[in-house]
Amino acid sequence: MKKLLLHTCCAPCAIYVAMKLKEDYKVTLFFYNSNIYPETEYLKRYNEIKKWAEKEKIVMIQGEFDQENWFSKVKGLEQEPEGGVRCAVCYKKRLEETAKYASENDFHIFTTTLTISPHKKASIINSIGLKLSEDYNIEFIEADWKKQDGFKKACELSRQQGFYRQEYCGCKFSIRE
């Protein structure tokens, strides 16, 4: 079975995607989300998914929490609306760390759970993933997980598990939206 590294931002987004991918790949979760603010919220999301991954016996790797670096990447884009240029920079940073880790650690494929969100455009995320696939010479799975009731099914699974559901996307600037 091919080894796949799945970038994931939180338990509610991960559960449906991880379970689908597990049917065909050996899935490892990669929690790299330096965008999440404040750190207490980051830890809340991290601990929730870690607990679930342990229960499901899915390996999860925690990337570095480097918020200063993330803030420097989005400098000047603070006022952008959700879904705008700041988000594209944020997706790229998170996907690039995933592609880099995957290529350096003998994974065959990488992808992300991000497209499960109805607030996120799959076309932007997929084009970033495909470019990184070339740059790091590793296969990327293009997907729009929200389709075919994916988002609805993810919400249902999340409810069944009693997961903590955050009320904003993640960064300091999304708290106001």
Ligand code: SF4
């Ligand atoms: S709104 Fe979400 S995707 Fe956009 S920059 Fe903030 S954390 Fe990243």
